Amino acid sequence: xxxxxxxxxxxxxxxxxxxxxxxxxxxxxxxxxxxxxxxxxxxxxxxxxxxxxxxxxxxxxxxxxxxxxxxxxxxxxxxxxxxxxxxxxxxxxxxxxxxxxxxxxxxxxxxxxxxxxxxxxxxxxxxxxxxxxxxxxxxxxxxxxxxxxxxxxxxxxxxxxxxxxxxxxxxxxxxxxxxxxxxxxxxxxxxxxxxxxxxxxxxxxxxxxxxxxxxxxxxxxxxxxxxxxxxxxxxxxxxxxxxxxxxxxxxxxxxxxxxxxxxxxxxxxxxxxx
Amino acid sequence: xxxxxxxxxxxxxxxxxxxxxxxxxxxxxxxxxxxxxxxxxxxxxxxxxxxxxxxxxxxxxxxxxxxxxxxxxxxxxxxxxxxxxxxxxxxxxxxxxxxxxxxxxxxxxxxxxxxxxxxxxxxxxxxxxxxxxxxxxxxxxxxxxxxxxxxxxxxxxxxxxxxxxxxxxxxxxxxxxxxxxxxxxxxxxxxxxxxxxxxxxxxxxxxxxxxxxxxxxxxxxxxxxxxxxxxxxxxxxxxx
Numbered sequence: 001x002x003x004x005x006x007x008x009x010x011x012x013x014x015x016x017x018x019x020x021x022x023x024x025x026x027x028x029x030x031x032x033x034x035x036x037x038x039x040x041x042x043x044x045x046x047x048x049x050x051x052x053x054x055x056x057x058x059x060x061x062x063x064x065x066x067x068x069x070x071x072x073x074x075x076x077x078x079x080x081x082x083x084x085x086x087x088x089x090x091x092x093x094x095x096x097x098x099x100x101x102x103x104x105x106x107x108x109x110x111x112x113x114x115x116x117x118x119x120x121x122x123x124x125x126x127x128x129x130x131x132x133x134x135x136x137x138x139x140x141x142x143x144x145x146x147x148x149x150x151x152x153x154x155x156x157x158x159x160x161x162x163x164x165x166x167x168x169x170x171x172x173x174x175x176x177x178x179x180x181x182x183x184x185x186x187x188x189x190x191x192x193x194x195x196x197x198x199x200x201x202x203x204x205x206x207x208x209x210x211x212x213x214x215x216x217x218x219x220x221x222x223x224x225x226x227x228x229x230x231x232x233x234x235x236x237x238x239x240x241x242x243x244x245x246x247x248x249x250x251x252x253x254x255x256x257x258x259x260x261x262x263x264x265x266x267x268x269x270x271x272x273x274x
Numbered sequence: 275x276x277x278x279x280x281x282x283x284x285x286x287x288x289x290x291x292x293x294x295x296x297x298x299x300x301x302x303x304x305x306x307x308x309x310x311x312x313x314x315x316x317x318x319x320x321x322x323x324x325x326x327x328x329x330x331x332x333x334x335x336x337x338x339x340x341x342x343x344x345x346x347x348x349x350x351x352x353x354x355x356x357x358x359x360x361x362x363x364x365x366x367x368x369x370x371x372x373x374x375x376x377x378x379x380x381x382x383x384x385x386x387x388x389x390x391x392x393x394x395x396x397x398x399x400x401x402x403x404x405x406x407x408x409x410x411x412x413x414x415x416x417x418x419x420x421x422x423x424x425x426x427x428x429x430x431x432x433x434x435x436x437x438x439x440x441x442x443x444x445x446x447x448x449x450x451x452x453x454x455x456x457x458x459x460x461x462x463x464x465x466x467x468x469x470x471x472x473x474x475x476x477x478x479x480x481x482x483x484x485x486x487x488x489x490x491x492x493x494x495x496x497x498x499x500x501x502x503x504x505x506x507x508x509x510x511x512x513x514x
Contacts, residue, residue: 039355152379159369162359165350169325170425171343171373217405219361 029230053103126197311482370424
C-alpha cells in the first residue's frame with residue numbers, strides 16, 4: 001500500500017496536484033470558518049460560478065492565461081456580492097443566484113460558440129492533470145499571500161465575524177476587514193478552481209468549517225481543526241481517486257461528507273455527556 | 275460635568291418614513307441616560323446614529339474633544355448567529371481590545387491583562403475557558419459587558435441589556451450597571467423597554483414619542499405629562 005503511494009507520487013502531475021491541493025485546502029478551510037459563521041457560505045458558491053464564466057470567456061478569446069484573467073473578475077464580483085448582502089433591497093441569496101446562473105450561462109455560451117467543448121468538463125468539475133507548472137507556481141504564490149494575510153488579520157477577522165456592529169461602533173474599520181475577507185475568498189476560489197472545478201470548489205470552503213464547528217468550541221481550535229481536516233480529506237481523496245480512477249474533486253467532497261457524518265455523531269455524543 | 279455628546283435638531287428616517295424629528299439632547303460625564311419609547315418610536319435608529327452606524331438626515335451629533343469612538347463600550351443586542359458561535363469567553367472578551375490595536379496584528383500582554391481584569395470585575399472567571407455558545411443568556415450578557423468594558427471606559431452604550439433574561443438575572447444586571455456608573459464614573463446610555471427600572475436607576479430620561487419627545491432629569495420626567503401617563507397609569511404597559 002505504502003509503496004503504491006510512493007509510486008503514485010513519482011508522477012510529476014501528482015506532485016503538482018499535491019502542492020497545489022494542500023495549499024488551496026489550507027486557504028479555503030481558514031476562510032470557510034468566517035464565511036460559514038457570517039452566513040456567507042453561498043457567496044463562495046456564487047464566486048466559483050463567476051470564476052467559471054471568466055475562465056470560459058477568457059479561453060474563448062484565446063487568452064494564454066485564463067486563470068490570471070479570472071482573478072480581477074472574481075474579486076470585483078466578491079466586493080459586489082458583499083455589498084448586496086448588506087443591502088436589503090435585493091435579498092442577498094437571490095442576488096447570488098442571479099449572478100451565479102448568469103455567469104454560468106455566459107461561460108457555457110462562450111465556450112460552445114468558440115468550440116471549446118472538451119475543456120468545459122474540466123472547468124466545471126476540475127482536473128488535476130490540467131494543472132501545469134505555471135499553474136502550480138501561480139497557485140503557490142497566491143496561497144502563500146492568502147495565508148500570510150490571514151494570519152496578519154486573524155484578530156480582525158475574528159472580530160468582524162463575531163460582531164460586525166460592535167467592531168464598527170467601537171472604532172474598528174469593519175467594512176475594510178470585510179473587504180479583506182472578500183478579497184481572500186475570491187483569490188482562494190480562483191486558485192482552487194482548476195483542480196476542484198467551479199462546481200465543487202465551494203465544498204472545500206464549507207465542509208471543513210462545518211465539520212470542525214461540530215467538535216470544537218474555541219475559535220482558534222476551530223480554525224486549526226478546520227485546516228487539519230481539510231488537508232487530511234484532500235490527501236485521502238487524492239489517493240483514493242488515483243487508485244480507483246475516480247474524479248479527484250468529487251472524491252475529496254465524498255471524503256468530506258463521510259468525515260462530516262462521523263463528526264456530527266461524535267459532536268452529539270460529546271454534548272450529551274456534558 | 276463636561277458634556278460628552280451633544281445632539282442638535284436630529285432627524286432620522288427609516289425606509290422613507292420620518293421616525294425622529296427635531297430632537298435635541300446632551301449626554302454629560304457621569305450621566306445615566308435611559309432611552310425609552312414604544313416600538314417604532316426610533317430607539318434603534320437613534321442608537322445606530324449615536325454609534326455612527328447611520329448618518330442623521332438632519333442635525334448634528336457632536337462628540338466632545340475628550341470622547342473618541344475608541345472610548346465607547348457597546349453592548350449590542352445579540353444576533354441569532356452569535357448564539358451558537360464557537361469561541362471561548364476569553365476570546366470574545368479580548369476582542370473588545372481590537373480598537374486600540376490599529377494595524378498591529380496581535381494582542382499585547384497589556385491587552386490580555388485588561389481582558390482578565392474585566393473578566394474578574396464581572397465575576398466570570400470560572401467561565402473563561404468555556405465556549406460562549408454553551409452559556410446561559412445572562413452569562414452571555416456578562417461576557418459581552420466585559421468585552422464592552424475592554425473597548426471603552428468613558429461611555430457605555432447598552433442596547434436593551436436585559437431582554438430575554440429572567441427577573442433575578444435582570445436585577446443582577448441592573449445592579450452591575452449601576453455600580454459601573456456610580457463607583458467607576460462610567461457614563462451610561464441605555465436603550466430600554468423597562469420604564470420602571472429606567473426611572474429607578476437613571477439620572478436622565480429620553481422618552482421618544484414622535485413629535486412630543488421628552489428629555490430631562492428623571493425627577494422632571496416623573497412630573498411631566500408623558501411620565502405621568504406611562505409611569506402613573508400605564509403601568510401594565512411598562513412591565514413589558
